[in-house]
Amino acid sequence: MKSAKTRQIISRCALMHNLNDLTCDVIIEHSKPRLVEKGEYFFHQGEDATTMYILLSGRAKLAQVTQAGNQVIVNYCRAGDGLGIIVALSHTVYPLSAEAVTACQALSWQREIIEQLMLAHPQLAVNGMGMIANRFVKLQDRFQDISTxxxxxxxxxxxxxxxxxxxxxxxxxxxxxxxxxxxxxxxxxxxxxxxxxxxxxxxxxxxxxxxxxxxxxxxxxxxxxxxxxxxx
CATH class of the missing domain: 1.10.10.10 (Winged helix-like DNA-binding domain superfamily/Winged helix DNA-binding domain)
Structure with missing residues (x-):
């Protein structure tokens, strides 16, 4: 994709809110493209969280397997949504799996790269914490739905x-x-x-x-x- 088109799509991601075009371009320059075919995975639950993504096209499914072996679909994602943001804020494992529901194009960042970018652009880190908080609230709402x-x-x-x-x-x-x-x-x-x-x-x-x-x-x-x- 052309840079202007790519910037337009990733600017929809909450991770990029309040960042100017120049900063967005710098962040894009540090990314790598990734193509994930339908039925393939960006990452699996329990794997070391090393890479985060922003979708450029396609649909992806976030799902978690419970201790009883049941699968729970947490969310679906589209172009402009971020996957694996936990990478940027914690050295841990992926808490869920991300599967391509259709063929997907994405940009990817290794953990070390996104950490360096957050140090250079603090708003990026603030946005990342906001994304985590927003997803936590949504999970609470879903839990309340199921309970009540x-x-x-x-x-x-x-x-x-x-x-x-x-x-x-x-x-x-x-x-x-x-x-x-x-x-x-x-x-x-x-x-x-x-x-x-x-x-x-x-x-x-x-x-x-x-x-x-x-x-x-x-x-x-x-x-x-x-x-x-x-x-x-």
Whole structure:
């Protein structure tokens, strides 16, 4: 990608907030390109955290395996999102895995490089801490959802989050523009495939959603908002 286009994309990342174009260019110059094919991994949970990334294109999935062996999908990422920011703030292991849901292009920085850049540009370090704090708050919100909300609400809220990230207007409504299976939804919402299939089938009969193989369209998003927020 051309530098101007690359800068435009990575400037969306919270790590780059309040940095001028010259500083962004310096940070880009210290990066290396990375191409990750669909189904391949940027990194695996438990590996030494040595490299962080910012997506330039494609979709990636962040997931964690529990001690019981169950997979939990923590988030999905798109162009402009950062992966592995823990690298810059702690010498530790990756707490989760990052898998390419589609073919992805990214820029990567080794831990030593990003540490040097943060020392030279303190705003970069401040932004990194802000990203970690923001993700911590989101994880708390997800934990609260699972602890206090009905499964129908959790699924509705998950779909609405994905629409905000990946929504694309189509004739039938709003398409979640990325591969998304019912098993994925189960792993996002702390439930099982049976419950997701049952609930989506009910919503299809009510014409709230249109569900095909790894493709979900919200036809009546307002109904899902009412359910998600427990409105009258």
């Amino acid at each position: 909300r009905r499964v129908e609400q959790r699924i509705a809220r998950a779909l609405l989050r994905l629409v905000r990230q990946f929504g694309k207007k189509v004739a039938e409504g709003v398409l979640i523009d990325m591969p998304l299976s019912r098993q994925d939804l189960a792993e996002m919402t702390g439930t099982n495939l049976y419950n997701v299939s049952r609930i989506l089938s009910e919503w299809e009969r009510a014409e709230w959603v249109c569900s095909q193989r790894q493709r979900i369209i919200l036809c009546k998003a307002h109904e899902l908002v009412v359910l998600a927020e427990d409105l009258d």
